[in-house]
Amino acid sequence: MAALGGGGTRWRRAWLPALQLLRRGSKAVTRHWKAMHFQRQKLLALTEYVSPRPAVPPRCLPRRSPQEPQEDGYARVLRRQAEQTLRDSRMVAVCHYNPMAEEDVATLRHYLRRHNIHLKFVLNEVMRPVLAQSKFRELLPLFVCRNVLLVSPEAPAREMLRVLKGVPHVTLLGACIDDTILSRRGVENFSRLPSLEVSQGQTVAALSLLSSQTSSLLQRGPAHLTALLDEHIRRLQGTGGAPETPPGH
């Protein structure tokens, strides 16, 4: 411009490239994707994200096993019930259960209830920790498939076997009666045992047998002597005369 260009100092008009760049092209914010300057594209390509690469790839490291799921409240309740049942009952019989009709299960339950045996369906994952901590550790291998527990405060083994004989779906695996672990055969033998009163009487008789024998043992000598003397008397009486009784020493 003539007005600006004159005067003493001639000052060069500064050429700012940023201002020049602004004069051409669209505004900063456009509806379309504005084409980037190549230098900017190079800068963006240079400054891209580089993810960290561990020295050992994670797939070579041992895989963490999935954590134990949290303790379920329902499982805790079931476990507590199972512990109580085991504590209260004198007889615990473990049976394998094959699926049968609902009414058959109800009939079986009814027959067992008559002899005060309770039928309990148990879940293995609930029973296993209970058994491991109680005295029934030996029964752990029995809890594999669907199981059923027959628990009773007394021990009616004979009635239980009779009922189970009529039900082919339920198979007796083992039992724990009065803190004694019995197999199937053991339960059968146990059922053949006489009842408590009879066995008590037999024990008393066996114990008193010795004492009853003692008195007879002590009297055997004199009894033998008496018998001999009687015999002698009889012989003497047979020959005739009444001799004085010989001194008995």
Place this chain on the structure above:
Amino acid sequence: PAGPGGVAVPRAGLKKLALPPDYSGITMPEKPKLKFMDKVPAVPKVQREPRQLRDIRGPSQEATDFTQGQYGILALGGGYLHFGHFEMIRLTIARCMDPKSMFAVWRVPAPYKPVTRKSLGHRMGGGKGPVDHFVTAVKSGRLVVEVGGRCEFGEVRPFLARVAQKLPFPAIPVSRESLREMRREEEEKRLNNQNPWTFERVVASNMLGMRKYLSPYDLRLKGRYWGKFFLKHRV
């Protein structure tokens, strides 16, 4: 699990019952549905405003976090919402949500910015055109609507995604947890980036004279924004 004889025994375990979700701290507002937003403000501006596209550019400073609801639509780019968008959002959400158990809240104001248009078929010149309609400016990272109530994210996500797809900028349905997760991941990426050259480092120290080709706004935007677009993949 192998049984006797090596045969696999199928086993049904105890059913793990999950607790129902806890909605104790949620208060429903009186009007659960979205308020009607006017097309034109009550006092329309007569003075025509310059375009000011900087209200689209860059990250948002307001409405970036949840206030009342648990789920919302997050804008991942800048844009203008006009009355048509507002109606679409309002009606779709009203149709898809259950007013007894859910509520929705606007996080953007009603259209306030006048947009002018010249009449069709006229040449350039003759001054600025008259005001045609009003719009709301939305920047990236802003929540558009918030939805809350006795509902899960899975129930709300389908219709929020449908609404988000129809908006003029890219948007996604988010929940409080997913937003927190997104922010945490961004932060983690920023921290464990193995590249020693970052955009902000280059720009701040003007390496190689890069500022000649970049805008002074790039100091603040750090290469994550370009115009109205938000570059999600950039760190």
